[in-house]
Amino acid sequence: MKQLSTFIRKEFLHVFRDRKTLLMLFGLPIAQIVLFGFALSNEIKDSRIALLDYSKDAVTTRLIGKIEASHYFDIRRNLASGEQLNAAFKRGDIKMAVIFPQNFGDDLIHAGKATVQVIADASDPNQATTITNYFESIVTDYNAELSQNAQQPLQIRPELQMLYNPELRGAPNFVPGVMALVLMLVCTMMTSVAIVREKELGTMEILLVSPFKPIYIIISKLAPNLVISIVNLFIILALSDIFLDLPVKGSVALLVGCSILFILTSLSIGLLLSINAKTQQAAMMGSLMGMMLPTMLLTGFLFPIENMPVALQVLSNLVPSRWYFIIVKRVMLKGLGFSSVWKETLILTGMCLFLFGISLRNFKIRLQ
Amino acid sequence: METVIRTERLTKRFGDFIAANELSFEVGKGEIFGFLGANGAGKTTAMRMLCGLLAPTSGKASIAGFDVYTQTEKIKRNIGYMSQKFSLYDDLTVSENIRFYGGIYHMNRPAIKEKTTLLLEELGLRNEAKTLVRELPLGWKQKLSFSVSIVHDPGIVFLDEPTGGVDPVTRRQFWDLIYAAADRGVTIFVTTHYMDEAEYCNRVSIMVDGVIAALDSPAGLKQQYGSDSMEDVFYELARKAKRKAD
Amino acid sequence: MKTLRFLLEKEFRQLLRNRQLMRTLLLAPLIQLILLPMAADYTVKNIAIAVTDNDHSPSSQRLIAKITASGYFRLAGYTASYPQALKMVEEDKADLALQIPAHFERDLVRENAKQVYVAINAIEGTKANLGGAYLRSIVSDFNDDLRVQWAVIDDAPQVTVASSNWYNPFLRFPLYMVPAILVTLVTAMVAMQSAFNIVQEKESGTIEQINVTPIRKHIFIIGKMIPFLVLGIVLFTMGLLVGRLLYGIVPVGSLLVLYVSLVVYLFAMLGLGLLLATYSNTQMQAMSLSFFFINIFNMMSGVFTSVDSMPGWAQAIVATFPPSHFIKIMRTVVLKGSGFSDIMPQLWAMAAIGLFLNTWAVLNYRKTA
Numbered sequence: 001m002k003q004l005s006t007f008i009r010k011e012f013l014h015v016f017r018d019r020k021t022l023l024m025l026f027g028l029p030i031a032q033i034v035l036f037g038f039a040l041s042n043e044i045k046d047s048r049i050a051l052l053d054y055s056k057d058a059v060t061t062r063l064i065g066k067i068e069a070s071h072y073f074d075i076r077r078n079l080a081s082g083e084q085l086n087a088a089f090k091r092g093d094i095k096m097a098v099i100f101p102q103n104f105g106d107d108l109i110h111a112g113k114a115t116v117q118v119i120a121d122a123s124d125p126n127q128a129t130t131i132t133n134y135f136e137s138i139v140t141d142y143n144a145e146l147s148q149n150a151q152q153p154l155q156i157r158p159e160l161q162m163l164y165n166p167e168l169r170g171a172p173n174f175v176p177g178v179m180a181l182v183l184m185l186v187c188t189m190m191t192s193v194a195i196v197r198e199k200e201l202g203t204m205e206i207l208l209v210s211p212f213k214p215i216y217i218i219i220s221k222l223a224p225n226l227v228i229s230i231v232n233l234f235i236i237l238a239l240s241d242i243f244l245d246l247p248v249k250g251s252v253a254l255l256v257g258c259s260i261l262f263i264l265t266s267l268s269i270g271l272l273l274s275i276n277a278k279t280q281q282a283a284m285m286g287s288l289m290g291m292m293l294p295t296m297l298l299t300g301f302l303f304p305i306e307n308m309p310v311a312l313q314v315l316s317n318l319v320p321s322r323w324y325f326i327i328v329k330r331v332m333l334k335g336l337g338f339s340s341v342w343k344e345t346l347i348l349t350g351m352c353l354f355l356f357g358i359s360l361r362n363f364k365i366r367l368q
Numbered sequence: 369m370e371t372v373i374r375t376e377r378l379t380k381r382f383g384d385f386i387a388a389n390e391l392s393f394e395v396g397k398g399e400i401f402g403f404l405g406a407n408g409a410g411k412t413t414a415m416r417m418l419c420g421l422l423a424p425t426s427g428k429a430s431i432a433g434f435d436v437y438t439q440t441e442k443i444k445r446n447i448g449y450m451s452q453k454f455s456l457y458d459d460l461t462v463s464e465n466i467r468f469y470g471g472i473y474h475m476n477r478p479a480i481k482e483k484t485t486l487l488l489e490e491l492g493l494r495n496e497a498k499t500l501v502r503e504l505p506l507g508w509k510q511k512l513s514f515s516v517s518i519v520h521d522p523g524i525v526f527l528d529e530p531t532g533g534v535d536p537v538t539r540r541q542f543w544d545l546i547y548a549a550a551d552r553g554v555t556i557f558v559t560t561h562y563m564d565e566a567e568y569c570n571r572v573s574i575m576v577d578g579v580i581a582a583l584d585s586p587a588g589l590k591q592q593y594g595s596d597s598m599e600d601v602f603y604e605l606a607r608k609a610k611r612k613a614d
Numbered sequence: 615m616k617t618l619r620f621l622l623e624k625e626f627r628q629l630l631r632n633r634q635l636m637r638t639l640l641l642a643p644l645i646q647l648i649l650l651p652m653a654a655d656y657t658v659k660n661i662a663i664a665v666t667d668n669d670h671s672p673s674s675q676r677l678i679a680k681i682t683a684s685g686y687f688r689l690a691g692y693t694a695s696y697p698q699a700l701k702m703v704e705e706d707k708a709d710l711a712l713q714i715p716a717h718f719e720r721d722l723v724r725e726n727a728k729q730v731y732v733a734i735n736a737i738e739g740t741k742a743n744l745g746g747a748y749l750r751s752i753v754s755d756f757n758d759d760l761r762v763q764w765a766v767i768d769d770a771p772q773v774t775v776a777s778s779n780w781y782n783p784f785l786r787f788p789l790y791m792v793p794a795i796l797v798t799l800v801t802a803m804v805a806m807q808s809a810f811n812i813v814q815e816k817e818s819g820t821i822e823q824i825n826v827t828p829i830r831k832h833i834f835i836i837g838k839m840i841p842f843l844v845l846g847i848v849l850f851t852m853g854l855l856v857g858r859l860l861y862g863i864v865p866v867g868s869l870l871v872l873y874v875s876l877v878v879y880l881f882a883m884l885g886l887g888l889l890l891a892t893y894s895n896t897q898m899q900a901m902s903l904s905f906f907f908i909n910i911f912n913m914m915s916g917v918f919t920s921v922d923s924m925p926g927w928a929q930a931i932v933a934t935f936p937p938s939h940f941i942k943i944m945r946t947v948v949l950k951g952s953g954f955s956d957i958m959p960q961l962w963a964m965a966a967i968g969l970f971l972n973t974w975a976v977l978n979y980r981k982t983a
Binding site: 018020021023024025027028031032035036038039040041042043044045046047048063087089090091092095108109112113114115116117118119120121122123124125126127128129130132133135136137139140142143146155156157158159160161162163164165166168169170172173178182185189193194197278280281282284285286288289290292293294296297298302303304306307308309312326329330333334336340 | 634635638639642643646649650652653654655656657658659660677700703704705706722726727728729730731732733734735736737738739740741742743744746747749750751753754756757760770771772773774775776777778779780781782783785786787789790795798799802803806810814893894896897898899901902903905906908909910912913914918919920922923924925928931932942945946949950951952953956957
């Protein structure tokens with residue numbers, strides 16, 4: 001035991017003396033939570049649009065007034081002609097153009113129907129769909145105004161209630177996602193490089209000829225990262241509560257417990273990576289290229305997993321952060337208890353034991 | 369004899385720590401000048417200042433007539449350097465390394481080719497021309513490093529503990545190369561903590577705690593301190609050192 | 615100048631000889647480019663809806679049928695009571711809960727209006743937004759159907775909307791995501807690798823050997839950057855090919871515009887890599903620093919979320935990120951055919967940032983300590 005604590009102490013010293021790495025280790029989660037929590041959002045509002053009014057009558061004025069009043073749109077320019085439209089789109093100045101043809105008001109009154117043309121920049125399909133939809137809802141409102149006297153019959157009125165996140169803030173989605181992402185990436189990278197660095201420097205051999213069991217070496221390598229990650233976890237939770245108004249609704253103990261489980265799983269992955277890598281560079285590149293984008297995409301916080309091709313959905317089951325993400329959402333955002341996350345916890349536990357076991361075995365074999 | 373290295377109270381401070389304290393000495397052309405001292409005595413610091421790698425805190429120095437504060441680039445053109453880590457590119461072949469350093473020192477292609485053949489012949493590495501440096505045994509790497517450091521025929525070459533970790537036979541061969549270069553008129557400035565190598569030098573200076581404690585030919589020093597070997601001379605001087613090895 | 619030639623010769627030799635690295639640098643991004651756009655699909659479909667039908671009338675049943683037939687929604691289950699449907703949302707078994715209250719059909723005719731209640735899991739904003747929008751639109755359609763069916767005449771004047779989608783008429787997500795993902799991959803590669811490369815020389819001591827030679831420091835730095843510039847261009851080209859062959863993405867704009875922008879972009883990113891290298895002494899540090907920046911770039915440069923929806927201060931910060939500009943260029947040139955005049959602001963921004971970073975790096979790099 002005393003030997004183990006000596007080892008652990010040495011590892012802590014290594015890590016804490018490296019200021020720049022410490023900056024990353026603590027700075028990254030903090031920066032991410034603050035930046036992403038405040039800046040990232042899926043909400044679409046104040047979209048820049050252009051207006052072409054060929055009619056310029058009372059009706060179009062009224063409609064334009066309604067558009068201006070809504071917070072969906074930000075009327076950037078009133079263009080004079082259609083040619084300018086393409087240029088404005090190409091520069092990325094506007095997302096949508098609304099065109100009122102000539103005699104718009106006349107057509108409405110005399111023919112009972114007038115058509116306004118809307119052109120959306122569909123580069124981002126969802127955005128296009130959403131703002132077209134917003135516009136249509138403004139028109140529907142206007143139509144309802146028109147038929148106020150002749151009361152429109154048979155109106156089904158859907159009443160929508162947004163649960164858990166009524167203001168549609170980005171934070172509730174991104175904070176758990178960032179937690180999963182950052183904890184996983186940092187743990188994996190730091191551990192993999194730490195072990196390979198010893199190999200490269202040759203100090204590993206000294207450890208190996210000593211009477212210490214390999215498992216002590218492994219534990220001592222994992223220990224500082226475990227502690228740092230747990231500290232990070234608390235910092236993230238505190239920041240979320242204070243700055244992002246996102247407290248832990250459920251049991252903090254449960255959340256921390258599952259987080260530790262997840263951290264250990266990530267550390268084991270790092271361990272596994274380090275065993276097969278010959279140089280620090282290979283370890284770093286392996287964890288980065290091999291893990292970063294797949295983790296980002298397959299965790300489920302950026303893109304819904306159910307949208308992906310079946311093969312990728314299956315693959316995402318193997319990514320530990322996917323399960324952790326679910327646990328965090330349920331415990332932190334919805335306030336649910338262990339009964340709602342026991343399945344995910346079990347899966348994580350299984351992954352952790354499996355990965356750790358394999359790493360340990362491979363480590364011993366490599367030493368031979 | 370023409371003086372090629374001249375220092376006058378050359379000093380380097382790192383904060384409060386004085387690594388090199390008011391060093392004053394001269395080295396003549398073609399001399400093999402040994403710079404001895406224990407680890408931490410300040411040898412490497414001194415050498416790096418002379419090479420233009422480290423700016424001195426105070427004092428004066430000139431290398432090949434160029435001032436060490438204002439003309440570092442000119443100094444670099446006229447010196448060769450071999451560091452403790454040997455600094456050849458592991459993942460390049462023998463001839464590729466020679467070619468690279470030749471090119472860096474503005475040698476033209478025919479000259480490089482000629483030099484390469486010469487070097488390979490001299491070192492007995494003709495069959496290893498296309499071998500990656502990382503596959504060479506340590507002794508050969510060392511000899512190659514030295515030859516590469518003088519590929520451009522500089523007037524002065526600085527060697528920083530060049531024979532670390534090599535068996536005595538290889539070390540002897542290495543010094544044969546150094547003698548050959550000195551015979552051609554190259555000034556050799558070498559740091560080492562192998563005392564027997566001190567015997568090979570024309571003059572030797574011994575640094576203790578950042579100061580030059582003694583400077584003379586090996587024979588002169590042995591007489592001065594009444595010792596039979598340089599090792600004993602060194603021991604006499606160094607045991608009073610206050611600074612522990614780094 | 616001649617020294618530069620020798621430097622480049624050495625750098626390329628070393629790079630090409632490093633088989634493992636070449637594989638990682640070229641293969642890994644390609645594999646990711648192939649797989650990831652398949653995952654990066656924001657199209658909202660298969661929204662799970664839990665339904666509580668307390669009316670059981672022909673109308674309510676037809677409404678439900680219309681909703682499930684739309685293709686946007688997938689019926690997660692019927693529940694006897696609304697609280698039960700809500701529980702399904704809580705357990706992530708459903709994204710939406712719909713309640714059609716009792717006497718729906720009867721009250722609709724009698725009082726001319728009736729509510730239906732919808733609760734949406736709003737944790738994921740896009741899904742919530744679009745889910746709500748689609749549902750409203752389906753209900754509105756159903757409403758019109760009902761009126762036609764019951765021959766109710768509506769003679770109030772109506773404004774109709776004719777909408778069209780430009781540049782991506784089929785609303786395909788890969789068109790939007792592939793250019794951006796390509797940028798993130800090239801970025802990670804080039805910036806980090808250039809930083810590692812220099813730090814590796816620091817660690818192994820070969821940099822000292824360079825410092826002692828008459829190589830001017832700006833020549834040394836250019837010699838380090840050019841191989842990675844070339845690598846970045848090669849990677850980018852391979853990525854364009856994958857985009858074309860696998861996803862049918864053919865840039866509408868000119869390739870010249872793309873490549874010029876790429877070079878300016880790489881200039882900026884390599885400057886960053888270089889700068890980080892001057893501040894790192896070990897590979898671990900270089901990795902940590904690059905990882906810090908790459909991560910932030912990846913998330914905030916508009917790949918996954920729109921920069922326009924960020925608050926002003928965040929947009930100002932993002933404007934200093936070269937990737938955000940290049941991603942915008944990529945998307946506008948590839949999808950809309952934008953030309954040099956359209957992307958001038960972004961090009962200038964990248965050039966300015968690049969100049970700043972590279973200057974700082976060169977000043978920071980000292981041959982003499």
